[in-house]
Amino acid sequence: MIRSYAIAGAIVASIATWEFLSFPGLLIWAALIGWAGLHHSGDSDGVVGRTLIAICFGTFLAWNVSIALLVNTTPLPMPLAAAALVAVVVPIIISLSKFQAFKIIPAVFYGFASAFAFLTQTPGKFDMGPLTSFGLDNVLIIVPASMTIGVVLGLIQRKIAALIFQANPHAEQTSA
Numbered sequence: 001m002i003r004s005y006a007i008a009g010a011i012v013a014s015i016a017t018w019e020f021l022s023f024p025g026l027l028i029w030a031a032l033i034g035w036a037g038l039h040h041s042g043d044s045d046g047v048v049g050r051t052l053i054a055i056c057f058g059t060f061l062a063w064n065v066s067i068a069l070l071v072n073t074t075p076l077p078m079p080l081a082a083a084a085l086v087a088v089v090v091p092i093i094i095s096l097s098k099f100q101a102f103k104i105i106p107a108v109f110y111g112f113a114s115a116f117a118f119l120t121q122t123p124g125k126f127d128m129g130p131l132t133s134f135g136l137d138n139v140l141i142i143v144p145a146s147m148t149i150g151v152v153l154g155l156i157q158r159k160i161a162a163l164i165f166q167a168n169p170h171a172e173q174t175s176a
Helices: 002-022 028-041 047-070 078-098 105-121 139-167
Strands: none
Touching (some): 002 028, 002 139, 028 105, 047 078, 047 105, 047 139, 105 139
């Protein structure tokens, strides 16, 4: 099955790369994290939905922390305030994992980390204007949209790999 996944991955990744580079605006790196997040989350029923919920929840938490930092909710300087707020959020993420929708803790962290990567690595995004806009400048829109595309790409890869494997299941057993 590994060869089928590799072939399917090559097909889907090459098409995705061409699309992302042809139509800029979405984040290819966030899509790849979403894709990996799906594969990391397993293959059980409902994993796609739970992965998407977890990614979006992580992004939402990062957005809230960002807003709190920008409105200066603590008397601490920025690095200490950010550290303190993250120290509050992490136990919340872990505690909520007892609920089925938030059970995929790594995907919550993927969304959280991806949101902060976008905000801190993209000039002008860690600002109240973009954080409250309705467009691709807003981390609440661009990161989940890009990561959702990645989850869908991972699902497509699974489907193509299954078709390849079903077409020739003995090919992988006889070679190596």
